[in-house]
Amino acid sequence: MLLRQQPPPHAIFWRGSFFREKRNLQFRSLLEEGGDVVSGCGETIPPLELPGGGSHYHHQPTLPTAEMATFLTGDMPDDPIDFPPQSQAPGLRDLDAALRCSICGELFDGPVSLSCGHCFCSCCVRTSLSTKQECPTCRKPGNEDHIRPNPSVEEAVLAWKRARQHILHLSKQDTPASADQAESGRPTKRLKRTRKVDYDSDLECIPGPSSSASRSASITPLTPKRHERRKPVSKALIVRTPKKAGSPIPSSDVEESDEGKMTSRETDLVQCPICEKKVIMTNINRHMDNNCQDANDTRSTKSQWAQLMGNNKAKKNQTRREDNDLERLPKASYDALKDRVLKDMLKEHDLSVTGDRNALERRHQRWVMLYNANLDKSHVNRKTIPELRSDLKLWEEERGRRKKHAVQDIETYERQHKYEFQRLIEQARPKQGTKPSSARDDTPEPGSDATIHESSDVERPTMSL
Amino acid sequence: MASISAKRLAKELKEIQTEGCPVGVNLLRADDFQTWLFSIEVMGESLYKGEVQTLQFRFDSNYPISSPAVQFLVRENEGIRAPIHPHVYSNGHICASILGTEWSPVLSVVAVCVTLQSMLASCKKKERPVDNDRYVLHAPENPKKTQFHYDDDTV
Structure with a gap:
């Protein structure tokens, strides 16, 4: 089975996000077919029992550090792999990965783009640029002057953060029955086929009673639907556009009502629970954050209409002014x-x-x-x-x-690494020639060890594994 | 608040544990966020057929901004040696640009493993670097403290 494998793609070209790039590898497709290539551990195996490969190298298990302990006892970082795999929830992992910074692996925090277009957290890319002036992904030269904020991505991340838990919940709700099947490998195909039927029908997006059928359909189409929805420019356009090449019956009415719902949701006036004033839905959070004192409180009906019609000029100007309030700090030499x-x-x-x-x-x-x-x-x-x-x-x-x-704890450190020190001393002896070593021959004093350690290493030395 | 390096490594570890490693790469040990061990084996026809190497990663608190210190594990008394390769010194240190100047924070542990696997796979002739003895005699313990000169871009 292993012999079929070709050597991995040539290394020097290995670049790009560590979440996305790996998908190209063969092992992943094998994984999804249920192949047994994976030497590694399934979700059920606790992280410390590392199976496979250990045959030629034995080690004494050490206690995990405090950091590792917190990592092991919950507080797991959120990840694209929280979502079910491609075969069960197409696009969800990719969507989550696409909204993550490839440096820190977190959802973008203050996303910015470089001149090449690659997007990172502002803080991450600034740190990276301070060590090396190039784009971490494509290595095009870049510097801090090229950094441009990316508000669209920021909004997308914000929305995704709100939706993530919900979608995660939905996808988990859906999977338990199918997860077992997927594990055994074969029946995923059947699953996919039934999905496909749902996919093509128009019923999927209508929120209904939470019967198991509608629930199972509710996850998968979410992404493609959204994507589709974003494309049309106006309502009129939608009616004319045939929905999708694959769908047998064009059902513009469903699509349209859906669209209508969305636009009305965005511009709806809602009553502020504090001051009971009518505020536009999308502005309600900012309104409440500002203690119900809207900057554009006194705007004319004209500007209200402008807002309704999607003309946000006034708002844009306002944010630009706010941006200029705070000047960026210059770098010091x-x-x-x-x-x-x-x-x-x-x-x-x-x-x-x-x-x-x-x-x-x-x-x-x-x-x-x-x-x-x-x-x-x-x-x-x-x-x-x-x-x-x-x-x-x-x-x-x-x-x-x-x-x-x-x-810190020189004593324990010394005890742990006694043999290592001895070995190093042995090694050093011939080099020193005739002169050395009455002091070195004795068992090392704690003090001397500490100095060896401090001078020789930045991190924790790890030779005596 | 866990540090950025710990968070990022936790993510990588989680991904390795749920998704598995690439073919021929196995996680041997990852007890903390300082040192990880992998075994790597070149698949298919190559000069290293049947050999299993142990790769050691050491991370500092600046990971992933700064590269991990990667080397082949060498334990003469346990019979663990570095593979014989024009870019691998007998003390396990590796002369590869992506571990030094060409490191990029978007690279990951698995990416490095695959790179080194392919470095071995594409080897034409098993030999040590020409300056092996000289280097090993004075080599620092941590390969990151060596300034390598990368002259061969064919590998």
């Missing part, structure tokens, strides 16, 4: 700055001025990055300055904790 000036710059933003020169520089650098990345978000999604300050603090604590970890 730290080499040219004296300590005092640097401290003043930190004080200016109420940041701490403790620590050595390096710490100050890093703190300021990170602050500028966080601050500017925050401005790439749309006004409603921005964090407040105090929130940013606590983010910076968290980041510094995180770094501090890691560093400290390396020197």
Whole structure:
């Protein structure tokens, strides 16, 4: 079975998102056919029992670190693979993956695009650009000046965040019966076929009583339907456009009513539960966030009509003005700055001025990055300055904790790595020639070990696995 | 709040555990977010047929912005050696651009495994790098501290 496999595609061209790119590999298609290529672990196997491949290398299982422990006991990060696989819920994983930053793997946080068009979280790409001035995905040269906010993606992410739980729930509700079948491999085809029937019929989008039939149909078509719906420019167009090449009966009425519902939902006036004023549905959250004091409270009926007709000029101008309220911070060239000036710059933003020169520089650098990345978000999604300050603090604590970890418990560390030290000492001996080593011959003192450790390594040394 | 590197590694690990590794790659050990071990084996016809290598990944807190330290595991006393390859030193260090200057944060652990697998698969002649002895004598423990000069772009 394994011999059929060809060697993987040539390596140097391996680029792109780590979620999407892998789909091209053969193993994935084999997986979905239910093949047994996967040496790895199914969802049921706990992460620590690593099966397969271990035959030639034995190791003593160590206790997971605190971080790993939190990872193992729930608090799992959300992922595209939360959704059922392609065979059961077409497009859902892809949709979730498409809205994720390929650097951090999270749903986009303040999405921005570079000049090549690739999209990342503002903070991620700024960090990446500070180490290397190119697009992480396509390696086209780029720098911070090329960063452009991507509000459409931001909106999409926001909507998806709201919908995600719901859709996840629906898809999970649907799968238990079919999941077992899928596991055994074969009957997925039958499943697909029944799906297809639903897919072509027009009944699927009508919300009905939650009978099992309508429930099973409710997940799959969601994505394609939406996509379809977004395309037409006006209602008139929809009526004329035949729905889909594949569908036997064009059913414009369903589509149309659906469309109508949507537009009315977006522009509907709803009563604010606090001030009881009528507010446009899409603005209600902002309205309530602003303590019921709308900036465009006093707008004329004309502008209200303009809003209804989709002419958001007034709104756009307003957001642009808000954007300009906050200027992006310039990057500093730290080499040219004296300590005092640097401290003043930190004080200016109420940041701490403790620590050595390096710490100050890093703190300021990170602050500028966080601050500017925050401005790439749309006004409603921005964090407040105090929130940013606590983010910076968290980041510094995180770094501090890691560093400290390396020197912390010297004694246990020494005990654990005793053989490693001995081996290193053995190795070093011939090199030192005749001069050495009365001190080295003795059992190493804790102090000396610590110095070896500190000087030789940035992370935790891991030689004695 | 878990750090970005831990979150990202947790995602990768979760994906490996639910989706499995590519053919010929197996996760041996991932007890923490500092060190992971993989076994890699070249599938099909190649000079390394039947050989299983152990690949060690070490991550620092800047992952994925900074590359992981990747090397073949070498334990002479347990019979674990680095594969003989023009870009692999006998201490396990690998001279590959994507582990150094060409690293990109969108790459992942699995991507690196597949790259190295294909590096082995495309090997024409089993030999050590020309400067192997000189390098190994003075090599730093962490391969990331070596400045490699990448001259061969055919592999």
